[in-house]
Structures are given as C-alpha cells and as structure tokens.
Amino acid sequence: MKTVALTRHRHEQSTLTQHRAGRAAKGSAPHGPRRNNVAGYLYVAPAVLVVVGIVYFAIVYTLRISVLDWDGLSPDPVAVGLDNYVRLVEDAVFWRSLGHMAMFALAVLVQMALGLGFAILLHSGVRAKTLYKVLLFLPVVLAPAVMAPVFRQIFDADGELNTMLRAVGLDALAHPWLADPSTALYALITINVWQWTGFSFVLYYAGLTQVDASLIEAARIDGAGNWRVISSLLIPLTRGTTVTLAILGVIGTIKTFDIPYLVTGGGPARSTEVLATYLYQQGITDFHVGYGAALTVVLMIMSLVLTVSQVRRFKLGSEA
C-alpha cells in the first residue's frame, strides 16, 4: 500500500513536472499568454512612441515639405513638385559640400590608424597608461562650442600654431590657416581627427584585450617581428572593431556640423561648407525651409545607402 501510494505520488509529481515542462516549452506564463504580451507592449510603448512619433513622423514630414516653397512660418506654403530637387542638382554649393564631406570621410581612416596605433602602444609595457588613456579620450568629451574659439585662436595668423612653427624655424609654414580657402578645410579635418581619435582608441583598446596572448607568443616564437604581428594578427583579429568604426565614421561624416559651423561657419568663401551646414543655412537662416528639407532628404538617403551597403558588404565578406 505504501509502495502504491509512493508510486502514485511519484507519478503525480512526474505528471505535474511534465505538465509544467510542457507549458514551459510552449512559452506560456503561469498567469496566461495574453497578460504577458500586454506587459511586453507596455514596456516598449515609450520607445515605440519616440521612434515612430518623432523620428519617422519627422522623416515623413520632411519629405512632405521638401516639395514646397515655404519659409517655415507663413500659413500658405506653395507646392512646387520636384523643383527643389532640380535646384539641388544644379546647385554648385551642394556638390562642393559633398566633396568636402568626402575629405572628412577619408580622415576617418587617419583616426582609425592613429587609434589602433595608440591602442597597440598602450598594450605594451608603457608607464602611466591610465594618464595616457584619459588624455586620449578627453577630446571626445569636450563640447565643440568650447573648442571652437580655442582652435580659432590656435590657427590664427598670430596663434599658437604659427608661433610654434616660427620658434622651430619653420616660418615659411606659418599661415592664417582658417582664413585661407586652400587650408581651412584641412585645419577643420585636423580638429576632427584630434577630437575623435580617442574614440577609435577606446574601441581598439577593448578589441585588443580580447586577443589571445598565446597567439602573439606563438608568432614571436616563429620569428614574427612587430610589424608582422600587427599586420597578420592584430589587424585581422580586430576586424569587427574596424568595421564598426568604419560604419560609425561614415555616419558621423555625413552628419558633420558642429566643427565647421562653429569654427569657420562654412567659409571662407564656402571652402568648408558641408551638407549639414548648408542645409542649416538654407532652412534656418535664409528661411528656404522647403529647399532645406530637400537637402535633408538627400542627406538621409546618403546615410541609409552608405550604412546599408557597408553592413551588407562586411557581412557578406565574413560569410565568405
């Protein structure tokens, strides 16, 4: 009897366990599937509201006003079809700004190379690593509005850069960097590299931490020198970081606004104009909101195309 009762108890327990397992396998909550879904929707509701209500609504609204001739304030905008886009194609300043953005994009490679270099150095036996890490990352967190007047001073004809060049006998190189259309863009790119190298450094430093030290040791035993270790081991092993930085760098380039706007205002003579500063001037300063919206649409399409193509390319490459 006792045995039967025990067996029955075990059977009931087993049945109960199977029942619970079955419910767990179905993914149902103990209090019913409907309540669990509602709770999930409530949790994501704020984020969805922000994304849909602000971001996607703004995109659709921008598309809508890009076909208007409107100052953004008057109650009677005029529909002009694709005139704003036709004007854009014929706008020399627009094409010039794209060229400047391409230069900024190339500078991303410099940021990445410097970031990797610093990360490799600081993974070596260097003293005061923490201090160097802070110094490298500090520019990333400085506000552009604070940096802009400082760099205008540094690059001034009587600024610190020229003073230093004269002090070391390089007077011939002393130059009003920001006042000359042929050098202003490079000065801005230098500021940009200075600001964002720290970001590349941090990601590469983290990436290098993941590299198995035994691989490097094995390579050393096989006679690999520094450059061979870097080129054949470290660079391939940090490919994920490189891809991430490339994607972020391209997106950041397309959105570049603060440094050109605050330091040079897009001048002199439009030599540092980028698409974001140009569309700001058109839409905000000159009250050509419709045309500014058309420029914004182009900027958005560029961002999408470049981001998607990079993501697909690197995904396809890794799968091969």
Added chain:
Amino acid sequence: MSITGSRWRRTRACQAALVGLTLAALAACGSGSGTSNASSSDALAVPQPGSAEAKTVKGTVNWWGWSPGVSVAPLYVKAFNEAYPNIKVNFKFYDYNQYSPALRTGVGSPSGPDVFDLEPGGIARQYGRFGTDLTPLAQKVLGSDWKDKLSPLGADAFTQDGKLKALSVGSGGAGTLVINKTLFDRWGLKPPTTLDEWVSTCKAIKAKGKTCFVHGAKDAWVNRDLIQAISNSIAPGKFAKAVQGQAKWTDPDLVQALSVYRSLFGNGIMQPGAAGITQYNDAQNKFMAQDAAMIMQGTWELGNYKAQAQTAGIKSAGVSSPKPFVEQLVPLPDVAGKGNKPYLFGDPDFGLTVNARSKNQRAANIFVAWYTLTKQGQQVVADQYTQVPSLKGITPATQGLVDPSVQVTSLRNLGTQVQNATEHRQVAYPDLMTAIGDAASALASGSKTPQAAAQDLQTASDGVSR
C-alpha cells in the same frame, strides 16, 4: 515560474507607471493654446510709472533677445522694477547667430517669450507676424501724435501692412571706425582721413608691435557694414538703392567699392587671417586687450565710453588687471578720394514686440511701454550709450566717461547723426544678405574678382521678390 505576492504588485505598478508617463508625455506634446485671457482693453491698461497703481499691478514677463546683453539687461530690469515692483521680468539671452533659430521654435510654443526682440530687416519680416499691433499702445501712452514724438527710423522699420509690429528701443549707426586714442596719442598719430593715410598709419602701428586694424571678417554683418561705408564714400546712397533693386550691383561705383574692400586685405590695413576670426568676440577682444589700435564698430560701441562698462569688457577679453583707455569713434577714411562727407547709416538696433500668444499681455505691454515710450525707460537707454533713444528729447548723462574732454562732444555729435539718419543698414532680404556675405568672403580670400562678385550680387538681387 510564477509571479506572486509583492513581486506581482511591483510589476503591475511598473506597468502602470510606464503607461502614465507615456500619457503624460503625449499630453505635454499637445498642450497649450497660447492665447491671452485678458481682454484688449485690460491689456492696454498701462499705469504711470511709479504711481500707486503701478506698484500693485502683478505679472511675469519672459523676454527673449540678443540685446541688450547679459550684463546690461539687469540694469533695465532693475530700473523697470523701481516703477513696477511686482512685475517680474526674466531676460533670456541668445547669441545673435542663434536667436532666429531659437525664436522659430519658441515663438509659437506655450513656453515661449511674452516679449521678444525684433531686428529690422529679415527677422522683423519673418517674426513680426507673431507680435501684436502696438499702435494702440503707442497711442495710449503718447497720444494721437505719437509718431511725431519718436525717431522716424523706428516706426518705419517696424511697420508691416499698416501695423506697428515692434517699438524701437533705440537706434544705432554704422560707418565709423573706433580708435584706441590712448595709443594714438602715445605714438603721436592722428585718425586717418584718406586711404593712403590709413596705410601709413598702419605701418606706424605695426612698427610698435601692435595690430593696426582688427576685423572679424568671418562675420558677414561686419563686412556688409564696411562695404556699405566704402560705397557711401564713393557714391552716397547707392548701396541702399541697390538693396532695394533701384540700382545695379554691377554699377561701376559699387564695383569700385568691392575693389577697395578687396584691397584692404592686401595693402597692410586688414590683419592677416581676418577671414578666420569673428567680430565678437575674437576681434573685439583683441581691441579691448589693446593688441589692436583700430576696429570697425558702430555707435553701439559708445557704451565703452563709460569706464565701468569698458573695464568689464577689457576683463572679458582676458586682461587680468583691466585699465580703461580712451576709445573714440571716427569717420571711415575717404578711401576713394571722392571727397564725399562721411555719414552714418543705421536702423533701430532692435525693437520690442509683444507675443500675440502671450498669456501675460498686460504685463508685457507695460514692460514694452516703459522701455520704449516713457522718459524713464528711454533715459536708461540713453545712459547706456549703446543706442540713441527712440523717444525724442532725451539726452544721455555724461558721468563716468573715461575722458569727458573728448567723449562728450563725440557722444552728442553721433547721437544727433543717428537721430537724423535716413539710410537703412539692415538688408531685409535674406538671400541678398547671404549673397553679400558670400561676396565679401570671396573677395577677402581672393577667390573672386570684384566684377564677378558684383555679378553674383546682381543675380541674387534679381531673384528677390520686393
């Protein structure tokens, strides 16, 4: 795994909180009608400053603007509160370049300004529509002959479709240089009156290790002033006519003006790298720190005739032990040798308007009226020197000047010139204003010839609808 007891209650509480927050966010997005509750007659009930009624009237006025500046605005607020102690005024300062973008989003919002600055030209054209018609207020305070009691530039600049969209605080004039007279006297120099004298004066100043003429050519507005002043020395009034489409930008006189402007960057007058620095604060700081002996500023610079204001400005320029020096506004040299008498061109520096959506119409009207239509308010304006008051018959006090023997006469002469000025300074058409800025920048860098720049201006002018 089951959720029971207190954990279940906490989960439900979190969900309820999230829903509540989302609903609150949605409600905030859609809230606010922005219209005043006061009837218009109530809103125009402006008690006399200092009267018993003035001391009892209450309200809050949120005032947005780029002028009179962070350090000076409290003086106006303090003086206003002596007359109306229970009306609180909150001044929100915006850098001039950021003002229009801020106003665009703020003027229609429930948390926007009750009173805001308007500048003649583009800003007034675009944002004046959000202000009330201040004609009844002017009539109420000054009577039916209010126009005769105010400077003509002001009413003209702010009247749109027969409505007075702002009341001018005071006017400013451009077309002058500011010299550091202390340095000039020390070196035995006189203000230049011709282009050649300007060149030789600059050589002498540079020999002393100072910058001769500091100019923030990155800023389009100061280049515009300089080009207009040069144009007026060649062909008085032609620049203003071209702005209105009544003269061609390719006119030989205006091309010559652009050519003279271009030459300043190569003949040793303009400092190297001018196109890379701003007028405020890069160039102004160099002048205030006495690193440069000349700068182009208009009558708004007269505020620095006062030792206290100038000392604060010198300190802001980074000088640790500021010591006032004598500034003096002098006419632009006769750069083309035409012999034309230099004159000021100007506009109201800014005007004040009452937001039609303000819920504090009465308090806002009282503040605007005090500032622009009363002797008390306009005396405070006059005594700052940065603007010539809009209300006629107000003369500035002359205490606290760095050098009264020079500056009192200068102050009075320039005040009279501004009061009598008829040529406008502001360009009312944003596209043309941008084109002038682009042309100035291209000329400064040498990337365009004066003829090509003039053609660009004509093209821009042809596209403006006037």
